[in-house]
Amino acid sequence: MKSKFTIFALITFALLSWGLYEALIGAPTEATMGPVQRIFYYHVPCAWVMELCFPANFLLSIAYLIWRKPEIDALAVSTAEVGVVFCTIVLLTGPIWGKPVWGIWWTWDARLTSTLVLWLIYVSYLILRKFSIGGPNAVLAASLAIFGCLDAVFVFMAIRWFRTQHPKPVFGGGADSGIDPRMLQAFFVNMAAFTALGILLVWLRFVLERTRQKVEEAHAMKALGATR
Amino acid sequence: MSYLYAAYIIVWVVLIGYIGILTMGFRKLAEEVKELEK
Numbered sequence: 671m672k673s674k675f676t677i678f679a680l681i682t683f684a685l686l687s688w689g690l691y692e693a694l695i696g697a698p699t700e701a702t703m704g705p706v707q708r709i710f711y712y713h714v715p716c717a718w719v720m721e722l723c724f725p726a727n728f729l730l731s732i733a734y735l736i737w738r739k740p741e742i743d744a745l746a747v748s749t750a751e752v753g754v755v756f757c758t759i760v761l762l763t764g765p766i767w768g769k770p771v772w773g774i775w776w777t778w779d780a781r782l783t784s785t786l787v788l789w790l791i792y793v794s795y796l797i798l799r800k801f802s803i804g805g806p807n808a809v810l811a812a813s814l815a816i817f818g819c820l821d822a823v824f825v826f827m828a829i830r831w832f833r834t835q836h837p838k839p840v841f842g843g844g845a846d847s848g849i850d851p852r853m854l855q856a857f858f859v860n861m862a863a864f865t866a867l868g869i870l871l872v873w874l875r876f877v878l879e880r881t882r883q884k885v886e887e888a889h890a891m892k893a894l895g896a897t898r
Numbered sequence: 899m900s901y902l903y904a905a906y907i908i909v910w911v912v913l914i915g916y917i918g919i920l921t922m923g924f925r926k927l928a929e930e931v932k933e934l935e936k
Contacts, residue, residue, distance in 0.1 A: 694906075712905065716909070759913075762908050874917075878920060
């Protein structure tokens with residue numbers, strides 16, 4: 671297990687290095703926005719990982735409510751936490767890109783607002799998980815996860831359903847969408863790299879959570895033994 | 899150009915910071931396991 675993790679970590683590191691090279695040097699500079707457009711190669715893959723983590727958390731929360739297995743619960747909390755990390759990156763890199771291109775750091779359009787709400791929902795979920803133990807709190811956390819997942823779908827669809835300050839989809843967004851093939855290569859390398867990083871972080875967090883659950887169990891058994 | 903570098907630095911600060919938090923979590927658990935074994 672440990673060697674598998676090391677191999678996967680090395681592959682991820684190699685992909686991230688390649689991705690960084692492609693994003694800063696390999697890809698051509700965009701004609702209208704200039705170098706700042708290169709934020710795209712980190713911003714979008716991070717949003718992609720976020721959009722993978724939250725629906726995964728939703729499915730795992732449902733699965734936990736059905737089967738009540740601690741492994742599923744550990745994986746659910748791991749996906750939520752890693753999702754929040756990537757959502758934070760999206761919310762930070764977006765305004766840094768927006769300021770030189772739009773002239774403003776932030777606007778309350780459908781895409782940006784729903785992403786902020788998504789972040790708030792999952793931060794609440796993590797706080798709820800951290801400061802509560804078992805019982806009806808698991809149901810409450812799962813309910814929050816359902817709202818969160820609905821919002822994750824809304825975030826994805828917002829630029830298709832509404833007129834927003836945020837640009838329309840780069841891929842599949844109509845006749846004028848799409849990018850230069852060299853940009854496409856940089857984009858896909860970073861998509862692969864950040865997806866691998868997301869999996870690696872969920873893996874690491876899952877191991878941590880499972881260990882924590884086992885230590886808590888051992889503490890409880892020890893306390894039980896002491897009272898007998 | 900400074901916006902670009904600021905964005906890339908922030909991404910890595912957040913990610914490395916998170917990995918640091920996970921590492922601290924593992925260390926804390928290792929100490930707890932040691933105490934349990936005593």
